[in-house]
Amino acid sequence: MIDQSMSVIGWLTLEWNDQRLRWTKAHYDDVDHIYATDSEVWKPELFIDNSVEDVSILQDDNLLFRVSETGRVDWGIPRIFVTTCTIDTTFYPFDTQECVIDVTSWAHTKDELELLHLREHVDVEDVAENGEWLYVTSRVESSVITETVANRMKRYSLLRFVIVLTRRCEYYVTNVILPVLITSFLIILVFILPVDSGEKVSYRSDSVTWPLAVLLTMIADSMPSTSNYVSILSVYLAYTLIMGVLAVGLSVLITRIHSQDPDKPVPVWLHKITRRLFARGACWKGYYCCWNKKEPPSTISHRTNGQRRDYPMYSLARDR
Template sequence: MKSIILMLALCLILQDSMEDFTTENATNIQTAIFGTSYNKYVRPSATTIVGIELNLLSINEMDVKKQIMSSSGWLTIIWEDPRLTWNPSVYGDIKYIYTKQDKIWRPELIVDNSVEGMSPLGHDELFFKVNHTGEVRWDPPGHYVTHCDFSITYYPFDYQTCSVEVTSFAFTIEALTLNSTYDTVNTEDYKANGEWILHSSRVEEHFLTEHGEKFSQLEFKVTFERRAKYYVTNVIYPLVLVSLLTNLVFLLPADSGEKISYILTVLLAQAVLLTLIGNSMPTTSVETPIIGMYISFVLLMAALATIITTLNLRLYLRTDQKAVPRWLKAFTFLVLLRINCRTAKVKEDDKALVVSNEDTINVEDVNGKGKTLKRMLNRPSQTPNKEDARFPFQCKEVSAFLDCFFFYLFNIVLIITTLVFLLVLAVSDVPSS
């Protein structure tokens, strides 16, 4: 008995489902609601409320140089039209029908920040879904190429927020108001991008004022985080490595003859890196990326190392090795000797040169009696002056002291600068709220 009842219920359900739609009933609905009394140029009510949702499918491109975002998706647009209602029980229980936009009123909407034209949304061949309650649903797909203000200060560890602005073109807020269906962008069908990670999204409602009239606008904002792994291995790592090579010029022996060629090679390598990284950034002076400032600083340090190396080689190759400048002697006593763990003791060879200005000569006369003669020598004195006695180092030794000093100095400056640079890039940038 139960099985018979179930079979009968199933037959009734199948019969009802078969009666849900017939071409005759659908045609009768079209005739009834789109009769002579319906005017597609007249809005449904005094103030029509239009709900909009952005469904994001993919991010095709985010061009930092052109400052544009290319995305694909569709808008779900819903509004109420009381003229498009019917009783489903009268028309075979049909609850919705489809029609094209040439027969129905629709809101005039544009993407306000588009960079590829600002034609109204939609196409004549698109269908509208009309519910028996008067609810109209419109899903126009689109390829949106919109302007985006990129912030490159913390490139490549940056977040970028771009938007799609949908604005009522013809109707003011007294006639039409745009409301967001949800607080965020619909990303259920979103396909992941190889360069950008979808971080968050939000919707903001605004009003535009033109010639004293206000128009409703919805701004769909999407925040992306750059995938930094590629830039770490191909930009950050070689940049830091090349910057630390600058210090090694002070370890090369001056006799090798390679100091100038080495530092010039490092300088050119840094200049090439600056050019390559600069080509991937927008040509703007509004913001300067931290990585650009770091490369400029490293380039400056390499230029200073070139100048210092050149001057130091001149000191090393001086003909008169005792002719150390007075200021450099003072700097050697105050700084260089302490850094090199040396003392200012006079060499034993220099001490042996300190003799009297008078020579004593013993001679014997013909009688064999000893006599002592004192006479002044006409040759130059072998006694060094007091300054030379206190400074026993030659130019070559002072040059080696200077190399050691600048090696430590450049290491400290570059390592601290690099650590600060990496720390700032890693933790400073946060997504906009």
């Protein structure tokens, strides 16, 4: 996945007719087919256009060609096909990928050599089960490669073997999704933890923020370094990490306010933030925000050292 490549072990089966190789079997002791080597018969010069490791001509001197009396030549090439595969990580780990093996001619144009597919699908009779990917379907498409050389346009025949794979998500649900959701849920618990416990900030940073950062790093390391596709899970983790950092800042602010001297007045900027931001977001059914009312805000009384002080109550007022 990181290299954006697909490795497949398979056979590329080719058939073509060569009229020069026809014979009448009655004249040759009823021999209906023979085997020939690479140097004895003509073969098309083909290669894998999107190969990663090897872009050489498909050939093997140890493989024999089966030639029938009608001039039909059968040739099967066993090979490890390592091709490029653009990975779409948008819905990772619930993603489905389409990987392609492109077969085209090395030197023959479409007028000289045309590639036709024998089947509509890839033969998967011998497919072995994979622990990470599940085979869904496949298809074979005929296409044309156009190339302009010296003001002349050349067209080459192309066969595209498209293989559709879907990821087995059971492993990722138990090892990625559940830890991410559980760790994200722990963010809201930091506001329930009492300030007097002394663990408010350490709980938030050690138990929530760092695990989210580690999970984000692990997911990023398992995906290709490309900006063509961005995983929704990575975006969710990034925003959750940002919210966790904000929660740490709020926890520090709450702890600092809690440890202040009761006789010290609350700063004006904190009054404004609480009244205009937090109080607005804390309004719920049965309550109203005081700035929506025409009457002046009510006051709360606080007695310190035998002296009474009145403070405006800017947060919430109970609707009687």
